[in-house]
Amino acid sequence: MGQTIAEKIFVAHLRDNPTPDNMVIDIDVIMCHEITTPIAIMDLVDKGMDRVVDPDRIKAVIDHVTPPKDSKTATQAKIMREWARRHKINDFFDIGHNGVCHALFPEKGFIRPGNTVIMGDSHTCTHGAFGAFAAGVGTTDLEVGILKGVCAFRKPASMKVEVTGTLPSGVYAKDIILNIIKTLTVNGATDMVMEFCGPVVEAMNMSSRMTLCNMSVEAGATSGLCLPDKVTAEYLWPFIQDDYSSVEEAAADYKKWHSDVDADYAQTITIDVSNLEPQVTHQYKPDQVKDISELAGTTIDQVYIGSCTNGRIEDIREAASILKGRQVADTVRGILTPATPAIYSQALDEGLIKIFMDAGFCVLNPTCGACLGMSSGVLAEGESCASTTNRNFNGRMGKGGMVHLMSPLSAAAAAVTGQITDPRPMMNA
Amino acid sequence: MKKFGGPAFFINRDDINTDEIIPAKYLTEITKRALQPHLLEDLILDGKAFDTSAPAFQKAQVLVTRSNFGCGSSREHAVWALEVNDINVVIGTSFARIFRQNMFNCGILAIELAENDVNQLLTFSGEITIDIDLENEKIIAKSDDHTEEFTFSLNPFDKELVGAGGWLAYADQKY
Numbered sequence: 001m002g003q004t005i006a007e008k009i010f011v012a013h014l015r016d017n018p019t020p021d022n023m024v025i026d027i028d029v030i031m032c033h034e035i036t037t038p039i040a041i042m043d044l045v046d047k048g049m050d051r052v053v054d055p056d057r058i059k060a061v062i063d064h065v066t067p068p069k070d071s072k073t074a075t076q077a078k079i080m081r082e083w084a085r086r087h088k089i090n091d092f093f094d095i096g097h098n099g100v101c102h103a104l105f106p107e108k109g110f111i112r113p114g115n116t117v118i119m120g121d122s123h124t125c126t127h128g129a130f131g132a133f134a135a136g137v138g139t140t141d142l143e144v145g146i147l148k149g150v151c152a153f154r155k156p157a158s159m160k161v162e163v164t165g166t167l168p169s170g171v172y173a174k175d176i177i178l179n180i181i182k183t184l185t186v187n188g189a190t191d192m193v194m195e196f197c198g199p200v201v202e203a204m205n206m207s208s209r210m211t212l213c214n215m216s217v218e219a220g221a222t223s224g225l226c227l228p229d230k231v232t233a234e235y236l237w238p239f240i241q242d243d244y245s246s247v248e249e250a251a252a253d254y255k256k257w258h259s260d261v262d263a264d265y266a267q268t269i270t271i272d273v274s275n276l277e278p279q280v281t282h283q284y285k286p287d288q289v290k291d292i293s294e295l296a297g298t299t300i301d302q303v304y305i306g307s308c309t310n311g312r313i314e315d316i317r318e319a320a321s322i323l324k325g326r327q328v329a330d331t332v333r334g335i336l337t338p339a340t341p342a343i344y345s346q347a348l349d350e351g352l353i354k355i356f357m358d359a360g361f362c363v364l365n366p367t368c369g370a371c372l373g374m375s376s377g378v379l380a381e382g383e384s385c386a387s388t389t390n391r392n393f394n395g396r397m398g399k400g401g402m403v404h405l406m407s408p409l410s411a412a413a414a415a416v417t418g419q420i421t422d423p424r425p426m427m428n429a
Numbered sequence: 430m431k432k433f434g435g436p437a438f439f440i441n442r443d444d445i446n447t448d449e450i451i452p453a454k455y456l457t458e459i460t461k462r463a464l465q466p467h468l469l470e471d472l473i474l475d476g477k478a479f480d481t482s483a484p485a486f487q488k489a490q491v492l493v494t495r496s497n498f499g500c501g502s503s504r505e506h507a508v509w510a511l512e513v514n515d516i517n518v519v520i521g522t523s524f525a526r527i528f529r530q531n532m533f534n535c536g537i538l539a540i541e542l543a544e545n546d547v548n549q550l551l552t553f554s555g556e557i558t559i560d561i562d563l564e565n566e567k568i569i570a571k572s573d574d575h576t577e578e579f580t581f582s583l584n585p586f587d588k589e590l591v592g593a594g595g596w597l598a599y600a601d602q603k604y
Contacts, residue, residue, distance in 0.1 A: 015604065022586035024604070035456050036504065042459065049601070065457070072457035079459070122503040122527060138505035138531035144600045152530075152586065152596065186444055187497040191526055220500065222526055285444060372453040372502070393448045393501060395471050 002260025005225060006156040006193040009133045009257070013116050015150050024152045028115040029127075030145040032060040033101050036120030038079040040143040052087045053149035059110050060084050061093040061101050064368040069375045099340030099366035102126040102308035106210065107342055109239030113228035113254045118145050122217045123308050123390065129209035130236075131228030131257050133193070136217060156222065157266040158259075159192045163200040165274035170424035172318070173208035174310060174388070174407040176200070177215040178279035180271060182289035190220035192266055195259065200273055201226055206235040207314040214309045215390050218286040228254035280420060281405040284394040292410060295420045301383040302333045303415035304397070305408055306364075307371045310388035311339030313346050315408040320352040322412035322426050328360035329418030335377045337364040359415070373397045386414035431591070433518050433538055434560035435490025437570070439551055442474060445494060446501035447528060451510040453502070461509040468510040489514075491559045493550055494521040499528020499539075508535050518561055520568065522547050533587040536595035542568070546579045553577075563591070 003011070016024035030053075037060070044050045052058055060080060068074035077094075084092035093104060102123050111117060113131035117124060120142040127134035133156075141151050163176060181188075194216045201209065209226045216224025226232075233240070233250035244250040278292040305311070305319050316338060328334040336356050338344035344366060347353050353363055370377030371389040379385055379401030388411050392403040404420060413423035449472045451464055458464060472479035480486070492511070498521045499507060508531045511519070517537040522544045524532075532539040538561065542550075553572045560569045568579040583591075593599035 018589065019585045021584065038459050039461070039505075043597075047597075070457070072459070075459060076457060120503055120505070122501065124503075136503040136527055138503055138508070138527060138534060140505060140531065140534035140596050144596055147597075148600050148604045150600065150604050154584070186500055187523060187525070190497070190523065220497065220525060372448075374453050374456070391448070391501060393446050394473055395452060396448055399452070399471055 001264055002262040004156070004158040004259040004263040004265065005131060005195060005227060005257050006133055006158050007263070009114055009116060010156055012114065021155050022152060023155055024150050025116055027118050027145050027149055027151050028057060029110055029117040030058050030142070030149070031101060031105060031117065031119035031124065032058060032080070032142065033064055033119070033121060034062045034076040034080045035064045036139050036142060038076045040120070040139045040146060041079055041083045044143060044147065049147060052089070052146050055087050055089045057149060058089050058146065059091045059105055060089055061104055062095070062098050063101050063104070063366070064372070065375045066098055066367050067095055097341060099343070100308045100311060100368055102210070102214065103311055103339035103343065106130070106206070107340060109236055112236065113232060114257045118142065118151050123214055125216045125221065125223045126210050126214040126308055128213040128216070128223045128225030129206060130232055131225060131254060133223055133225065135223045153222065154191060157192045159189055159194050160265045160268040161194050161196050162198040162268065162270040163196065163273060164198050164270060165200065165272040167200055167273050168276065170409060170427055171273065171276050171278055172407045172409065173204060173211040175276055175279040176271070176273055177212050178281065178289045178405065179276060181215060181219045181287050182279070183269065183271070184219040185287045186218065186285050187220040189216065192221055194219065194221045194224040196224060196226050202229065204231070205314065206231060207312045210312070211309055215286070218390060227258050278407060278410045278422060278424070280410065281392045281403070284392055286390070286392055286405065292406070292420065292422050295404070296422060298404070298420040299384065300332060300386045300404070300414045300419055302335065302377065302379060302385040303411050304335050304370055304377055304385055304387040304389065305411050306335070306337035306339060307368065307389040308339065309390040310408050311337060311343065313343045315388065316343065316347050316352050317350070319408040319412035320355045322409060322416065322423055323359040323361070324355050326359055326416045328415045331418045332415055334359065334361035334415045335364060335370065336361050337369060337376065338366055340366050370397055386411045386420065431536070433563060435558065436485070436488050437491040437493055437557045437559040438486050438489035440474070440492060440494045441551060443495040444497045444500055445472070447499055447504050447507040448501055450499065450507040451504065456504060456506055461513050464506055464510040465513045468514050490516055491518040491520065492516055493547065494519065495547065496522045498524050500525035503527045505531045508532055508537070512537065518559070520547070520559070533590045534596035536591050536593070538591065540568070540581050540583070542579060542581050549577070550579070563588070
């Protein structure tokens, strides 16, 4: 019997097999942010265990509430900053260099095919886009990762998610993943690794693959991943050019991580996207998804474009294509937060920030902020937000607020009309 | 080994997420104790705000719920918010992976019980006490006029973590 990519990665990193169903694996990349790490740091200090397994394997960022909004968030940042200095963690990103972790770390080239990655953040699954096993964990797992460089998982079962057909114009990775979560439900992939494959995924750029993997946890998955290929190698080229003579050679080497043809899957689903409409969530669970035409006309008070799901340059370009020459509706507050400084800078160079500002958007620095209702765009009771983020839980962006998840294109259309709107008639118009 | 069990409280809903267990606005706290008053404070049940001041909830040491408890954010604050309220056992038909692991990593219990058994438990009325016999993997549920046993099965590794007092203690000794 062959192996899936997840099984290959686990075998290559196996440290211990405490039971046949449980595997303790070595972790290549241990990522830390200021919300879930400070308590781990303080606990290690309290226990006289203030050590790190290897400062080069640790990547740290202040991203959730930055710049700090109050004394408490300033203290969290301070604990991180002092810890990073104390342990000579060189890959630490503070104000001026910081951005949303799951957008920032990929653009620094930290994640490579076949890697194992953990972070005290459920959307760590984003990094699976590089053909890595990347899982969100709690603070205790993070603490053990920092101290020992290992993490325990159940033996990985995989779900093959084959995406076929031709993606229609105006429909994006966000619409595909929302549709998949609708099919699977919020716990349809629990304890499984979702392996995204098929011609539509192969044709996607890394940004779209990250969007796809980012929301795999919303179906309960341990991680989502894509098979590493030439697209992966091209993205990573600035970081791997000393290791390979060409992109083709890197892509050929990455094939070693591909699932074998006779690999065993716990489940296989196929989705043909040829007739897929833009998708939007309603209610409070990410599997409560409808075609945009069913929700058209729903009033929106705020539009939020950003986050680890859809705050990348490609997302900003798509939204700008709708906003160009148009105005945000009088009844709407538009907020853009490019996910990293590099994305922000690129958007400035391309004139995209001006398009957003001319349309009446407020442009914020990179931060997680309003996505989880912590700062920079929290909703009031009874308000609703068209958002490019990943969670529409009750109260997620503010108590009593409603979040409609959608693609950047759909969010931009909602900003212009003040209601949920099919963006496709507005394209090139 | 630590003793688990006590007065039980039922939350009869699927998919309770960690934002509901402890809202993100409290993630700026850097002590676990600070989470204590805020457990489940924004939970909506059957369209109504959940009353966290209800005496039966205040004295609960065991929560009984439905499927996919603890979904969403990885925040271990959800587990700590339970812990600092003396709730060391959650029983449900299923759990989200990260939440379940966080419970065992803290040396406390996320017990998966068959749906029929959870349905049966939910028929208990009045004051209910649930004791956990970890060694024999049995739940003993008692109300004023009724006692019933249910069996469950724990992943042997998770059971070891509970015995060790959590993942940090286990890992520090072994790796």
